[in-house]
Structures are given as C-alpha cells and as structure tokens.
Amino acid sequence: xxxxxxxxxxxxxxxxxxxxxxxxxxxxxxxxxxxxxxxxxxxxxxxxxxxxxxxxxxxxxxxxxxxxxxxxxxxxxxxxxxxxxxxxxxxxxxxxxxxxxxxxxxxxxxxxxxxxxxxxxxxxxxxxxxxxxxxxxxxxxxxxxxxxxxxxxxxxxxxxxxxxxxxxxxxxxxxxxxxxxxxxxxxxxxxxxxxxxxxxxxxxxxxxxxxxxxxxxxxxxxxxxxxxxxxxxxxxxxxxxxxxxxxxxxxxxxxxxxxxxxxxxxxxxxxxxxxxxxxxxxxxxxxxxxxxxxxxxxxxxxxxxxxxxxxxxxxx
Amino acid sequence: xxxxxxxxxxxxxxxxxxxxxxxxxxxxxxxxxxxxxxxxxxxxxxxxxxxxxxxxxxxxxxxxxxxxxxxxxxxxxxxxxxxxxxxxxxxxxxxxxxxxxxxxxxxxxxxxxxxxxxxxxxxxxxxxxxxxxxxxxxxxxxxxxxxxxxxxxxxxxxxxxxxxxxxxxxxxxxxxxxxxxxxxxxxxxxxxxxxxxxxxxxxxxxxxxxxxxxxxxxxxxxxxxxxxxxxxxxxxxxxxxxxxxxxxxxxxxxxxxxxxxxxxxxxxxxxxxxxxxxxxxxxxxxxxxxxxxxxxxxxxxxxxxxxxxxxxxxxxxxxxxxxxxxxxxxxxxxxxxxxxxxxxxxxxxxxxxxxxxxxxxxxxxxxxxxxxxxxxxxxxxxxxxxxxxxxxxxxxxxxxxxxxxxxxxxxxxxxxxxxxxxxxxxxxxxxxxxxxxxxxxxxxxxxxxxxxxxxxxxxxxxxxxxxxxxxxxxxxxxxxxxxxxxxxxxxxxxxxxxxxxxxxxxxxxxxxxxxxxxxxxxxxxxxxxxxxxxxxxxxxxxxxxxxxxxxxxxxxxxxxxxxxxxxxxxxxxxxxxxxxxxxxxxxxxxxxxxxxxxxxxxxxxxxxxxxxx
Numbered sequence: 002x003x004x005x006x007x008x009x010x011x012x013x014x015x016x017x018x019x020x021x022x023x024x025x026x027x028x029x030x031x032x033x034x035x036x037x038x039x040x041x042x043x044x045x046x047x048x049x050x051x052x053x054x055x056x057x058x059x060x061x062x063x064x065x066x067x068x069x070x071x072x073x074x075x076x077x078x079x080x081x082x083x084x085x086x087x088x089x090x091x092x093x094x095x096x097x098x099x100x101x102x103x104x105x106x107x108x109x110x111x112x113x114x115x116x117x118x119x120x121x122x123x124x125x126x127x128x129x130x131x132x133x134x135x136x137x138x139x140x141x142x143x144x145x146x147x148x149x150x151x152x153x154x155x156x157x158x159x160x161x162x163x164x165x166x167x168x169x170x171x172x173x174x175x176x177x178x179x180x181x182x183x184x185x186x187x188x189x190x191x192x193x194x195x196x197x198x199x200x201x202x203x204x205x206x207x208x209x210x211x212x213x214x215x216x217x218x219x220x221x222x223x224x225x226x227x228x229x230x231x232x233x234x235x236x237x238x239x240x241x242x243x244x245x246x247x248x249x250x251x252x253x254x255x256x257x258x259x260x261x262x263x264x265x266x267x268x269x270x271x272x273x274x275x276x277x278x279x280x281x282x283x284x285x286x287x288x289x290x291x292x293x294x295x296x297x298x299x300x301x302x303x304x305x306x307x308x309x310x311x312x313x314x315x316x317x
Numbered sequence: 318x319x320x321x322x323x324x325x326x327x328x329x330x331x332x333x334x335x336x337x338x339x340x341x342x343x344x345x346x347x348x349x350x351x352x353x354x355x356x357x358x359x360x361x362x363x364x365x366x367x368x369x370x371x372x373x374x375x376x377x378x379x380x381x382x383x384x385x386x387x388x389x390x391x392x393x394x395x396x397x398x399x400x401x402x403x404x405x406x407x408x409x410x411x412x413x414x415x416x417x418x419x420x421x422x423x424x425x426x427x428x429x430x431x432x433x434x435x436x437x438x439x440x441x442x443x444x445x446x447x448x449x450x451x452x453x454x455x456x457x458x459x460x461x462x463x464x465x466x467x468x469x470x471x472x473x474x475x476x477x478x479x480x481x482x483x484x485x486x487x488x489x490x491x492x493x494x495x496x497x498x499x500x501x502x503x504x505x506x507x508x509x510x511x512x513x514x515x516x517x518x519x520x521x522x523x524x525x526x527x528x529x530x531x532x533x534x535x536x537x538x539x540x541x542x543x544x545x546x547x548x549x550x551x552x553x554x555x556x557x558x559x560x561x562x563x564x565x566x567x568x569x570x571x572x573x574x575x576x577x578x579x580x581x582x583x584x585x586x587x588x589x590x591x592x593x594x595x596x597x598x599x600x601x602x603x604x605x606x607x608x609x610x611x612x613x614x615x616x617x618x619x620x621x622x623x624x625x626x627x628x629x630x631x632x633x634x635x636x637x638x639x640x641x642x643x644x645x646x647x648x649x650x651x652x653x654x655x656x657x658x659x660x661x662x663x664x665x666x667x668x669x670x671x672x673x674x675x676x677x678x679x680x681x682x683x684x685x686x687x688x689x690x691x692x693x694x695x696x697x698x699x700x701x702x703x704x705x706x707x708x709x710x711x712x713x714x715x716x717x718x719x720x721x722x723x724x725x726x727x728x729x730x731x732x733x734x735x736x737x738x739x740x741x742x743x744x745x746x747x748x749x750x751x752x753x754x755x756x757x758x759x760x761x762x763x764x765x766x767x768x769x770x771x772x773x774x775x776x777x778x779x780x781x782x783x784x785x786x787x788x789x790x791x792x793x794x795x796x797x798x799x800x801x802x803x804x805x806x807x808x809x810x811x812x813x814x815x816x817x818x819x820x821x822x823x824x825x826x827x828x829x830x831x832x833x834x835x836x837x838x839x840x841x842x843x844x845x846x847x848x849x850x851x852x853x854x855x856x857x858x859x860x861x862x863x864x865x866x867x868x869x870x871x872x873x874x875x876x877x878x879x880x881x882x883x884x885x886x887x888x889x890x891x892x893x894x895x896x897x898x899x900x901x902x903x904x905x906x907x908x909x910x911x912x913x914x915x916x917x918x919x920x921x922x923x924x925x926x927x928x929x930x
Contacts, residue, residue, distance in 0.1 A: 043623065044616045226319050226347060226478050229452040234445060 062148025331699030332486030334722030393534030
C-alpha cells in the first residue's frame, strides 16, 4: 500500500515537473547531404558528384544541431520540431534527426520552385517553415537551432540568414548552453578562434527567443544519474518513434508555406556561380631528402643540417 | 545528492543478469557501464551454456530472459565438440560432444556485443518500471561510505550519488575490488590470457565445411604443437556467419616462455586443418595506374570500393539459408563480378578475412575464487569474483556469471526488504548462496560420470602415450569397480594438489603431440595463410582515444615488464635501451600488464570499442 502511494507520488511529481516545464519550444533546421563515406559515393564521368546515385544522409553538422536540441528535451522536457527543405520525398535525414532528438513533429518543405536556391533563397523557405512550425505547435519558438555549415556547401550562411529574417538574436559557434526557465534567458558558451590567440570561450546571456548555430565541437553532457536515466528513456522513445517517422512528417509546398516566388529558388537567389576553379597547387619549395634513422652517418648529417639552420635563425 | 537503492557496476552479462533479476523482484537498480554502449567493452570466446545440474539448481540464461531461445541474437547451438591433438600436419581428433552435452540444456556460440545489447534491452524494459535503468559511458572512480553506512559512488562523468548496496560486476580486472581492498589483483598463476580473431565466412560455406545445418554449430579445441609449449590451447567456434578463433594460455606459462599472443593465433591459423576451414574467396584489386590524374585515381578508388561493398553484401545474401530468390541474387552477383573483372581488372583469389581482433584475461576459477565475495555492502559476481570454470575441456564463464548475478540480486532484494545492508545480513547471505551454487561445489569435487566420458573417448589410446605416471591410474579408472575408489582418493587430495599434476606441459603439449604423431591423420591444405601484422589487426579496431593514459608505469626496468613487451596483445610496450616505454593508444584494455602497473579502466566512453566481442 505504502509502496503504491509512493509510486503514485513519484509519477505525480514527474508529471508536475513536465507540465511546468513543457513551455520550451524548439525548432531545428536540418539538411539532407550526400553521404561521403566510401562505398556510398558515386561520380559522373566528368568527375562531378552523381547526386542521384550517391546515398543521402543527415548532414553531420545538422546532426549536432539535433543533439543540442535533445539536451533541452531531456533537461527541460522541451517540444521539438525538425524541418528540412529537400527535393526528396523520402527524407531519411528526418528519420535520423528524429532518432537523435526524439522530435515531436517533422516538417518537409518540398516544391519544384525551391530548386536552385542559394543560401538566402533557402533561408527564406526555412524562415517560412519555422513560422509554419509555430502555427503547427500553436506557440512561438524559443530556440531555433541550425548546424554550423553544410558539408556540400560549406558557406555557413543559411543559419545566420534565417535568424536575421526571423528577427532573432543570433548566437554562433555555441559549444554549450543552458536555459533559465523562470528568467526566460539562455546562457551560452561560444568558441571564438582568432589567429595567434589561444581558444577564447565567450559566455553570454540572452533573452529568449534566440537562434543558435551550434559549433561542430558541441557535445551534450548530462551530469546526474536522473538526467542520464531520462536521456536513456528519451533515446528509447526516439528510436521507436523513428521506425515510423513517416507518420510524423507534415509536407508543405510553396503555396502552403505562403512563400513569395521572387524570394525563393533560383529566382530568389542572387548568387551566380559562373565558374568553379580548383585551389591551385602550391609549388614545392622544400628540398626533401629521405634519411634512414638507423644509419649513423645519416643522423650526423641531420644534426649538422639542424645546427646550420639554427645558426642562420635570428631570434629577436 | 541523488539517492538510489542499488548500483550495479559493469554492464557485462553478469551485471545485466543482476539488473534483470532485481527488477524482476520489483527493486530499483541502476547499472553503470564504462563503454559508450552496452557490449562495446565485452569480449568472450565464447560459448554460453544452460545447465541442468544434478547437484542443484542454477539460474540459466533462459530463466532470466524467457524469450532467449526465440528472440536472442545468439549465434549457433553447438552440436559437435571435438578435441584435436596436433603435430605439424598430423591431427588426432577425439569427439567430446558427450562431454559438451553432459548436464547441459544447450551451449551456444555467442558474440558479446550483440548479445549483451539484447540483454540490456530486456533488462532496461523491466528496470525502468522501478525507476532504474542503464547508464552507459560512466566509469567509477572511487567509492566512499557516509556515517549511515551508505555507499557514495564517485565517477569521472557524473555527480556523486548515494546507494544502499553495490553489485560489482566489473570483470576480471575489477577496480572496485582493488580500490576498496576486497582482494588483491589476480596473480599470473590465477589467470589465463585469451586472444581471439573473428573471421568472416558466409553461412552456407560454414555449414558445408563443418558438416552442419544452419541450426547447428561446431566447436573445435586444439592442443599439441600449436601451443608452442604452453599450458592451454586453441579454439574454433562456428558463429552464424563468422568463426571465433582464439588461443587461451595460462599466464604463468606465458611468462615462463614469452611468445607474442598474436604469434600464438597465427600458429593456430597456419595449422593445415584450420587453414582449410577459414579460407574464402576474396577480390584482389590491381594497383592503380599512377599516371592517371589524382582526381581520376580517387574516383576509381571510390568506384571500386562501392563495387566491392555491393559484392560483399550480395554474396553474403546469396550464401545464407534465408536467401529467398537465389537465382535472381546469383544473377546480380554474376553481373557485379563481371563489372569488377572487366571494368577494373579485379581478380578473385583465396584468403581469409579477419574482422576483429581482441584480448582478455580470464580468471582461472580453480585458483582464484574469492573466498569472501563481499566487502561491506558490495557483492562481487562473475569474473570480478574470479569464478570461471576450467576443468579440462569444460570451459564455462558466462553461465557462472549470470547465475552469480541472479544470486547477488536475490541477496540484495532481501536486504532491501529488511533495510539491512550489513556484512552479516547481506554479505554472509550472498556468500552462502554462492557456496550452495553447483558451480562452486563442482570445482571442489571430481565428477566420476564426467570423467568416464573422457575415459571412454580415450579408450583406444595406447597407455604408453599417456606416460608412465598416469598409465596405471588410468587403467584403474577404466574399470568401473575401481574408478569410484580412485576418484574418492583424488577428492581427498583435492584439486589443489592434483592441479600441478594435471595442468602440465605433458598434458597440453607432449601427450597431444605423441597422439598426433602416432595415431593422427595427415591433413593437407592448398591454402597457406600469410600472417596478419599486429598493426593491421589494431588498425581495424575502433577506439575513442583518451589523451590521458589509463595505465601508469611504476617500474620501467624490471623483468616482468620486459616480458610484457612480448605479451601485450596490442604491442603497446617497447624497450628503449634499459627502459620500458608505453604507448597507450591501441590498448585493448585487457589488463595483461596490470600486475606491475597502476592500471585503471579507461574513462567513460574511452578506449576500445568492440563491434563483435
């Protein structure tokens, strides 16, 4: 009997906790990218990537963004919506994303008019997408996450552009974050890298809502047994949900998103790629000589060479 | 500080059994595992037995996991058990299937990564109902006690927390046992070192080569010249579509005559019988045309990689019993082979395909069982308590650990009911349960029926081979009337006094060589495997390297460490002048060097990550 009551109280506590904190709404924007691992990639005869034969997967940076969202799911019981713009109806990126962060809703933005978009054309679709998510979840987003960059684009522009379009505070290169639910603020650590200066970690506090572009070095950390246990529970739930991920997908075309034709796709993209050039190979200026470490004569030569080099150096 | 009822340290089959049993009894328990996922640190030979023992009841794997036989990803039920004596190309084989079947419901080959994650899934489902569960990626650093006698667990990864009782299932190199002072490190006389390679081979080829069906399996043991004069032997177990091949030798015999563990494996692989069993067809690629542009070379390399991957997948599919439409799969396979040869000049040759190399220390249960398997409110189970069974070809460890785990869970549940975790209430009771275990009593008494199986198997062996020492005793034992008497006398002497007589080079090396030479059949093979270098083996493994070493050298200039240079299965040690140096990257966390070093398990998620185990 006593056990029964205590079990009841525990369940009640858990529910209470969840109800109190289910106020955090998160969006993650992700990208389906070519799987660059050996055996999955395929090339055209001219040496360019054969996109139809190459397998696709959730981009590695997008995956880190979904992991960041999972942190809030476990710690604050957040609701997560993952959205992606893609020409593929069967989008396994959304499946992987769902399995990674235990998403509640999946959005796929799919329309022929989206094709040929550069970063700003893409940002417009995703901005509309985030607004659509807010409609679906009947609540404004508190944090929107994106990856640092795409592996097949490498610009790292889309995230900041969505933030700008949505009017959100942009936090880039975030390596860890926490939310104060009562004050409704986020504190985040950002990794700054400047040439010639050791790593700088900047800690900032910002009022919600914010847009976070997550740093590639981000790794969530749960520091108590209870958080670890609930992380394991969410992981299990996520795995099961992801098996039937298709039933969680809402697909939207341009009209449904209410995106303006002139701002999206090829038309909405000011970038024109008129030529792609290889990075020219630098001329080797070193005069390398192969030496055998077991040969004493070679070692002597090396020592002499090092001595000469050192004596020529001017140390200020 | 967070508080929980029970913590189980170590997510091997024994710790998981404790978790499953505790949750079946309605108790809250959390299990801490250092690996990033359950099973990633586990490695075994391995055969998992389910026993029906005359002397008492044990908790078998299918008692804990009711759906084990229907759903668990074990490999094959072993239906053939054969001991081979080897001398060069001559092999004398003795069928010991009767010994394998003796008091057994079944014995199946297993790969621990897959199996332990299945156990974990089952245990998680029940443990979550009571607020417990499994936490991977956490390494226990120390244990302290508060003034109420509750244990506080400190880890590298999460905040300290309080528990009422602990079940230590952290394996042969139990840090828990060492840090609290429950026992000292096992010595070389108490240990075996085992190394194993996993060899890929399609299911249908295994069936054909071993004369079995897909629901059957074979186990082969080896003694004789393949031991390179050590006490122990080799094994080969059939899995579903792989072979587990390993070498297990007594640590003190390795110290006496140090030989690289991988050399011992290579020696076994070079035995003509083994070579013939492991060979397979493999694609051989041509050296790339270096005159092509770098882009072109890269593209070709990618195309070849993709084709070979497809070829492996489709061939594997074709050579399984589950292949539904063999004709169309064969047609696909043929077309890929044609592309491979015509487009890229790939040819097909014979080789063997190693997919994983691993090593582990194994406690010799005859010599290292913890007399007192508890300390304060900590109970020790399985390998951590030194409880493997090695009596001749009777090799059991997993089943013993599972039974121990269940017994520890019963003792802890009883203590939780009374809220008494004292040594006298919890520890002594667990100790009593362990003493009652047939796995304990079996190690104290020689079973005359079990012995008879060997005598029957060896009845045609001329007594002069066995040697003048054993001859008369064997003769006496072959007679039904005298066997009882001899065994009674042997039991009075006890295993302690008998072991030095039985476990000798004579038994494992000289007699088998004699048997093979005098009675063996010549075995020939067309395939002579080239040795795989240790570098190649290590490069195939997955690691999450830690920049901090989990091993600290204490004395860099002693005889033991010089031998470790040879005996480390991952070749982490080297001699530099008079001194021994260590490079911890590539370490298999086996503990071979632990006796004379400051040795810890790597921090959570770090170190080796076995894919098969």
